[in-house]
Amino acid sequence: xxxxxxxxxxxxxxxxxxxxxxxxxxxxxxxxxxxxxxxxxxxxxxxxxxxxxxxxxxxxxxxxxxxxxxxxxxxxxxxxxxxxxxxxxxxxxxxxxxxxxxxxxxxxxxxxxxxxxxxxxxxx
Numbered sequence: 001x002x003x004x005x006x007x008x009x010x011x012x013x014x015x016x017x018x019x020x021x022x023x024x025x026x027x028x029x030x031x032x033x034x035x036x037x038x039x040x041x042x043x044x045x046x047x048x049x050x051x052x053x054x055x056x057x058x059x060x061x062x063x064x065x066x067x068x069x070x071x072x073x074x075x076x077x078x079x080x081x082x083x084x085x086x087x088x089x090x091x092x093x094x095x096x097x098x099x100x101x102x103x104x105x106x107x108x109x110x111x112x113x114x115x116x117x118x119x120x121x122x123x124x
Contacts, residue, residue, distance in 0.1 A: 002026045002098050002113040009094065009118035012086055016122070020081040022096030022115055029053045029072070033104055034079045035111060036070060038092035038120075047106040048094070049081060054102045061106075064090075086122045093117045 008020040022034065035050035049060045049070040058070050069082040079096060095118075097111035105111070 002029075002032070004096055004098060004113055004115035006094075006096055006115040006118045009120045011121045011123065014086060014088055014122055014124050016086050017082070017084045018086065018120060019083065020094055020096070020118060020120075022079045022081075024077045024079075024098065028077055029079075029098065031102065032098045032100055033102065034070075034072070034096060034098045035105065036079075036081045036094060036096050037108055038090075038094045040089075040092040043092075045095075045108050047108070050104045050106065051079060052102055052104055057104065059104050059106065083120070086120075088122045088124045090120060091122050092120060094120050 003025045005023045033052045036048040037045050038048050039045040051058045051070045067085045071080050096115040098113045099111045
């Protein structure tokens with residue numbers, strides 16, 4: 001069993017930056033992949049970024065490429081999402097999720113464990 005505890009988020013002006021953290025407990029993430037998803041009001045949840053803990057390979061949604069960076073800290077068993085050049089359309093509840101396996105997945109249904117979600121609001 002994996003527990004995910006998120007931190008970070010908040011309110012920022014357009015063009016600003018935020019960093020989200022997703023700390024795992026229960027087991028190490030060495031054989032897991034971790035993804036970040038977001039859901040804006042009235043919209044479906046969408047994939048943002050993912051990382052394979054095994055080799056560090058990453059993938060991003062087109063809407064965040066070049067602005068967001070996902071990374072991992074082996075010692076802390078934590079995944080980060082660095083968000084730069086934020087736009088009002090990035091406003092959403094962001095959630096991290098983990099799944100056993102090396103292959104990166106972009107569908108929420110493929111993930112088994114979820115963090116509690118955190119609000120990110122970008123003002124114009």
